[in-house]
Amino acid sequence: MTYTDTSTQVVGRTRDEIARAVAEDLEDGYTVNLGVGIPLAIPRFIPEGVTVFLQSENGVLGLGPHPGAGNEDPDLTDAGKQPASLITGAAIVDSATSFAIIRGGHLDATILGALQVSETGDLANWYVPGRNPAVGGAMDLVAGVPRVWVCMEHVDRSGRPKLVRECTFPLTGHRVVTRVYTDLATFHFEDGRLVLKELAPGVTPEYVRERTEAAYVEDLAR
């Protein structure tokens, strides 16, 4: 395994381009939960004519953007405790019902960041040992939502692969991830196997292979 210093890397997708790639895969009428980080940029890239409902774990279905300075309501926040707004058709529920929606499989997708994803779809995204532990709704989301899509950099700041054989960070869930979007490529899990489906513009299969520890197969279109 080659650990390449990628601090000067210029190939691949920017964080916004990762968000755009995910947004273009969302289907009209989906209700989705967005995690912090790259996923929060997704609403800006949802294509014209596609309606996506955003769910926030504190009990909001139909979350809208920040209401603008002067319009904040302390009784209406997103999951990050930031001021939010509602779109037409929004609904409010209590936290038990919110997690019934999440755990009960009533969302279409949850899109979140990750520290590591294993080749069997294990996810580690909630805790770096030695730091302050906090889990929020992450374990409920991955346990209940049928599409668990991860957005992350392909390698960490030290250049180490984040797509690994086995996660070394504490797990959020076992065999839960269904897609991974990175700056270099898009992977799907199909029948329990990690499959490379798409390369970012200018990225070669060899470039991805050198930066991926997990075993995967290639199924690139064209």
Place this chain on the structure above:
Amino acid sequence: MIDKFRDDLAEALDVVWSGATIAVGGFGSSGRPDALLNALSDLDKRDLHLYVNNVGDDFTGVGRLVREGRVRRITASFPILQEFYDDYFAGRIELELIPQGTLAERMRAGGAGVAAFYTPSSAGTMLSDGTFPLTYDGEGQPASFVPAKETRQFNGRDYVLEYGINADFGLVKAQLGDRSGNLRFHLSARNFNPLAGMCGRVTFAEVEQLVETGDIGPDDIHLPGVFVDHIGMTAAPVPAH
């Protein structure tokens, strides 16, 4: 005629004993019953076990109780406050970290008379396998762990046994309440409040507006007064962002 309104809600709260278990509503500062939490400090209650989603990022409400050393254990999903973690790693406070949906369902179950339930959340993770430190020894090493949770397979999938919460007291905040204790919440400030109200054996509600019984239509009541024992005006200002 039922009248659960108390002119001095803090005085009524004096029935809370040091060492009590208390379920608290709120998500961050949204819907957090700050007047009741501050009254616990003012009444010098100690050794408390709080069931609450967040400690918060400031020194009001739960954060104040923590800073004043009044909390023995927090059962939470996302504490946030750095001073809370400092206390945890120094061995001064216990942390039972559980998934947010598990906390909500444990409150609901306890209030609904359900002793325990199986959830897929946290199966196969350190939040269910007995390796999460409940306490530290002050030297940076774990001193005790949250016990491993019973797991069982249903339809080939692992689920974790979680117990309903029956707290000695419930503390909630609502936008609107009547003298019978019927409550109505506003937008996402609802969050954990109805659940904390359900699972408290004695529940206190602070409200922004009090109306006469009958003024809230039966279809508009989010938490009926059967779950609420004492109601009073919130003294705390609405938190600013």
